[in-house]
Amino acid sequence: MATDAVTGPVPELDPAAVERWRRGGGELVELLTLARERLGGVAAVRIGPRPTVLVTAPEAVQHVLARHPDRYVKRSHRARLLIGDGVLAATGDAWKRQRRLLQSQFTGTGMRRYEQRIAGAARAAAERWAGYARTGEGFDVGEEMRRFALDTIWRALTGHPLDAGRARELTAVAAVVAALPSLPADEVEARDSVAADLARIDTVARHAVAAARDGAAGPDGPGLLQVLVDASAAYPEYTDRLLRDELVTLLVAGHETTATTLTWLYLLLDRHPAAREEALAAGGEGSPERREALQALVSETLRLYPSAWILPRHATEADTLGGHTVAAGTDVLVCPYLTHRDPELWPDPERFDPRRFTAAGGRPARQGAYLPFGIGPRACLGTQFALRESTALLEQLLPRHVPVFTSVPAGAVYGLTVRPDGPAPATLAPAG
Ligand code: HEM
DSSP states (O other), X not given: OOOSOOOSBOOBOOHHHXXXXXHTTOOHHHHHHHHHHHHOSEEEEOSSSSOEEEEOSHHHHHIIIIIOTTTEEOOSOTTHHHHTTSTTTOOHHHHHHHHHHXXXXXXXXXXXXXXXXXXXXXXXXHHHHHHHHHHOOOEEHHHHHHHHHHHHHHHHHHSSOOOHXXXXXXXXXXXXXXXXXXXXSSHHHHHHHTHXXXXXXXXXXXXXXXXXXXXXXXXXXXXXXXXXXXXXXXXXXXXXXXXXXXXXXXXXXXXXXXXXXXXXXXXXXXXXXXXXXXXXXXXXXXXXXXXXXXXXXXXXXXXXXXXXXXXXXXXXXXXXXXXXXXXXXXXXXXXXXXXXXXXXXXXXXXXXXXXXXXXXXXXXXXXTSOOTTOOSTTSOTTHHHHHHHHHHHHHHHTTTEEEEESSOOOSEEESSXXXXXSOOEEEEEEOO
């Protein structure tokens, strides 16, 4: 239980303001921003028939995600139709088992196994970019980032580079992810409307699982899928269905987020070219200083655009949160996006300034003030992987090329992830 004095239910945003927002056809993020501005770090908004509690104050974020994950659980993940019972959507004992098995693969020695594969994918991207620079051919930066991130996670999962045919088939993943927020509420109808894409994804997954079952290791040795297939010998719950779900979960969780982050990063650098110069001035190629500076670029991008911009939870019991009572059954939205833009935590929050992550005292020390990868037991399994692949790519591309955008997206789409709201076509200028 929290020790603060309890002051009654969570203050709720005036229904007239919600109605105005609804009539104006605004984005959810606008309504949540209004609620935070008017009511503070724990605020209720009646988006549906019952109030949803928006949580942005760091202490309350900690309370929900890290201290009491048993009171605030994940429920009916929106992406379930795509990722099934994979670790992102699983709950209870099944989740614990799945998480334990995967965790060892994404930390310490487990991570080292991916170094070569990440480097291979970064080199392949660098070769493509060298080609664009030579020929002057235009390309889309968002598509390039997606291709890199998908190639990287595919290599980690299967041990093989992603070939063009599979890359084409896997565009179905992005299509389903983009469609998810607007699918019908009825599960059967929702499934029907993306049936063709789901079928394409299932075919790719079936082949990959079959290859892992045959023990067909890739050029860089067996992939993570092999570990899961091996686990299925000891744990009968790892059926072909769960293997498919885990594979698709890792594909979705492991590429959509990284790809949008890298796309935002390039769009931000386009507006702030000095940040690129500063990062490249820090140490030589491959030096720890350079890597730290590149990581700061990624961290600051993730502050402004944390791809998982809302983290939904459901209160299983009555609780006290930030001095307010929360009834059992309440839907809760933790919102890293708004926490990261709180001027009391982050001075001049709209400003892109990677030095926040390199200068002493540049970022708030309070736990819960920065959480692009979530916090607590359900925090991102791929944090190290994502940071490593991002810096590996930047190490290759940043010193050599500067994209010249022919147009830039005007804003953001706040769907399952926060992503640029249009293409980002560019040609390459040699870096000066
Ligand atoms: C910049 C890139 C990434 C960002 C911003 C990101 C963010 C997140 C966040 C915020 C969560 C927690 C969700 C919640 O609490 O509701 C999460 C969970 C997860 N992420 Fe990531 N992620 C990234 C990359 C990756 C990568 C590369 C992988 C896999 C290789 C991955 C795998 C996962 C998995 C499996 C979970 C679910 C963990 C669980 O529920 O136990 N993520 N991610």
